[in-house]
Amino acid sequence: MTEPLTLTPQGLYSPAAQVHIDPVRPVERAVITHGHADHARAGHGAVLATRQTLDIMAIRYGRGFCGCQQAVGYGEAVTLNGVEVTLHPAGHVLGSAQILLNAGGHRTVVSGDYKRHADPTCSPFELVRCHTFVTEATFGLPVFRHPPAAREVEKLRKSMSLFSDRTHLVGAYALGKAQRVIAELRAAGYDRVIYLHGALEKLTRYYESQGVYLGPVEPVGRRGKDLAGELVLCPPGQLADRWARRFTDPVTCMASGWMQVRARARQRGAELPLILSDHADWDDLCRTIVETGAAEIWVTHGAEEALVHWCMAQGRRAKPLNMIGYDDGDESGEGPFGGPSAGGEAHAAS
Numbered sequence: 379m380t381e382p383l384t385l386t387p388q389g390l391y392s393p394a395a396q397v398h399i400d401p402v403r404p405v406e407r408a409v410i411t412h413g414h415a416d417h418a419r420a421g422h423g424a425v426l427a428t429r430q431t432l433d434i435m436a437i438r439y440g441r442g443f444c445g446c447q448q449a450v451g452y453g454e455a456v457t458l459n460g461v462e463v464t465l466h467p468a469g470h471v472l473g474s475a476q477i478l479l480n481a482g483g484h485r486t487v488v489s490g491d492y493k494r495h496a497d498p499t500c501s502p503f504e505l506v507r508c509h510t511f512v513t514e515a516t517f518g519l520p521v522f523r524h525p526p527a528a529r530e531v532e533k534l535r536k537s538m539s540l541f542s543d544r545t546h547l548v549g550a551y552a553l554g555k556a557q558r559v560i561a562e563l564r565a566a567g568y569d570r571v572i573y574l575h576g577a578l579e580k581l582t583r584y585y586e587s588q589g590v591y592l593g594p595v596e597p598v599g600r601r602g603k604d605l606a607g608e609l610v611l612c613p614p615g616q617l618a619d620r621w622a623r624r625f626t627d628p629v630t631c632m633a634s635g636w637m638q639v640r641a642r643a644r645q646r647g648a649e650l651p652l653i654l655s656d657h658a659d660w661d662d663l664c665r666t667i668v669e670t671g672a673a674e675i676w677v678t679h680g681a682e683e684a685l686v687h688w689c690m691a692q693g694r695r696a697k698p699l700n701m702i703g704y705d706d707g708d709e710s711g712e713g714p715f716g717g718p719s720a721g722g723e724a725h726a727a728s
């Protein structure tokens with residue numbers, strides 16, 4: 379049998395369907411898993427994705443981000459060159475999808491980024507049985523075990539009551555993480571106004587327009603010292619920026635899966651690290667691989683070798699894809715909101 383997917387300089391390619399998936403360079407036809415900047419780039423000819431991913435790309439890159447676009451709902455089948463393509467929720471961020479390619483009965487799933495933990499801001503991960511599973515491996519080491527989000531939110535609320543005269547400044551990526559922090563706080567009963575750095579506004583408003591409940595949120599605007607005791611969200615890059623000096627002695631927090639690595643928290647200058655990840659941890663990566671029933675596992679960006687080794691020990695065929703162009707969790711793959719100062723989200727930055 380010919381390989382269902384090949385790796386080209388542009389990224390993963392289905393020769394049968396004649397499309398690239400999350401290409402890192404402009405291509406004729408692309409299927410995009412989700413709106414994070416390193417997966418969703420501007421300049422393709424035709425783009426097929428969920429409505430929300432297309433909207434998010436338009437918000438970030440402008441209306442003309444590609445030649446033409448086709449929105450498909452979860453589970454809705456589209457046939458590309460004889461290959462049936464369907465999108466299934468990945469539980470990563472709003473609109474995120476796994477791509478199922480069914481070529482003459484051989485089912486290949488490209489997961490994109492995914493998580494299994496509950497997230498009030500997006501559709502839950504859907505398990506899709508397949509023969510070949512392409513999985514991410516951002517947190518693909520056994521040391522990575524994500525705590526429940528509620529526990530991290532509780533840490534934040536406890537700090538807010540202990541240091542009730544200080545602003546709590548939370549660094550969170552613009553797409554997904556910022557909105558999840560807000561939604562988890564609401565789920566925990568926090569009902570006061572949450573203040574936003576300007577770079578987080580557009581996507582947060584978009585989430586609201588899609589029916590995600592975020593409660594009262596307001597731009598920080600010119601406020602500063604008067605937000606003592608309040609909660610402010612900003613892109614991670616702003617935590618150590620001049621912008622943050624408007625607050626008196628803020629408690630700096632950072633929400634990211636990487637916060638379980640002490641060195642990363644220190645590097646971020648996060649006084650209060652919040653371990654909040656939008657990726658599967660080691661246990662969930664392994665569990666998902668087993669549950670898909672796939673005999674062949676391809677492992678993409680992240681800690682590939684450990685997961686490949688684990689798969690082979692389980693009697694599955696597995697290989698690392700060593701793809702370039704995806705981030706390992708630092709903020710290099712930024713979109714227009716990005717750059718070190720405004721700090722969008724890198725794929726793995728969560």
Ligand SMILES: [Zn+2]
Nearest residue numbers: 491704725726
């Ligand atoms: Zn990614």
Ligand SMILES: [Zn+2]
Nearest residue numbers: 414491725726
């Ligand atoms: Zn992502």
